[in-house]
Amino acid sequence: MKVFLLVYLLIFFGLAMILPSYRVWKTTGVNPYKLGKSESAHDYVGTLFRLTIFSVALVVIAFAFLPNLYEYLVPISYLSNVTLNTVGQTLLTIAVIWVLVAQVHMQKSWRIGIDEDVKTELVQTGLFKISRNPIFLGMRVMLLGLFLVLPSAATLVILFVGDLLIQIQVRLEEEFLTRTHGKAYLAYQKQVRRWI
Template identity: 40%
Template sequence: MTDFIRFFIPIYFIVFFAVCFLGISIAVAKKIGKSPNVLPKDDSSYALVGSYFKLILVVLFVYTVLSLVFPDSGAYFTIHFLKRPLFQCVGVGLMLLAFIWVVIAQFQMRDSWRIGIDDQMKTELITTGLFQYSRNPIFFGMTLSLVGFFFAFPTVIAFFLLIIGSILMQIQIRLEEEHLLRQHGSVYLTYKKRVGRMLSLY
């Protein structure tokens, strides 16, 4: 199981980012005529959050690849009481579920998908599909993938990536909520009261 996890995790994240960031970015860019990556490059606090998020993604990628190349290096950071086949199976299951969930959510967002906040173009407020159960299904899926990563590969570094990544996503979510409220007003307020930020269980 350990060897499977060692190969599965870097391949998973490579496919995840290729499909859920690069692939969807290219598809949306062709439809809207510009890049959907609208994260600012100034010295604002919003740009800083974006920079830290990119840094976390780089650290995650480098860490998983290094763990594949140097399998014994993770032994120093492993949380041994969590390194159980059951936890690893749950972790892999959560990661696969998260990938499918994010792909579906992105498909349902269609042309409204952005990396960041688009102040130049009004996007449609999506409230159907997975958005009936989560106002932020993509961020929920990304969080779920990090939880699964920690279960499958229980190390101190994976834990900190989960915590820091989750904090950055929660900050980004709140920035986007303010933007959506400005764009959609009472329609968004009604939606916000009906559906939970991460997940609504009826």
């Protein structure tokens, strides 16, 4: 499990976040990382989400290398069983595959945050025909899978805080996409659900 989670983190954040960002930057010259440090709601949510993702990494590192420290994260022993662990691993695997496929469908429109400077194409193909937010949906599933694999007070807090921040970010992006794409986005909203 330790090796699985460490490799998983490298794959999820390497292939699903860093590689697509690099690809967009190399093909368009646009830095897709749009989370700043201003006092705006967008940047504030971005800061909290970065802390949440950092917390995910810390929990996995504590589990893998610092078992004494991991005990301070208050493991929930009665949820530690083979069935929930298997469900969690399955959700983690589905989440990373789902996010990687969504990344391919997003192509040059990929951004981390809201890009006020460069108008991107409104992606409505591939997984975006099923969900308006497939990458965020994958991240929600990933957080749930992590909790089931490593049930603890810490991963429960990460699950709830991460989900709340994703819900807020999605709504900020919906407002932005409505301003940017107008009727095309409103029509898309009527055709495709927010999640699935």
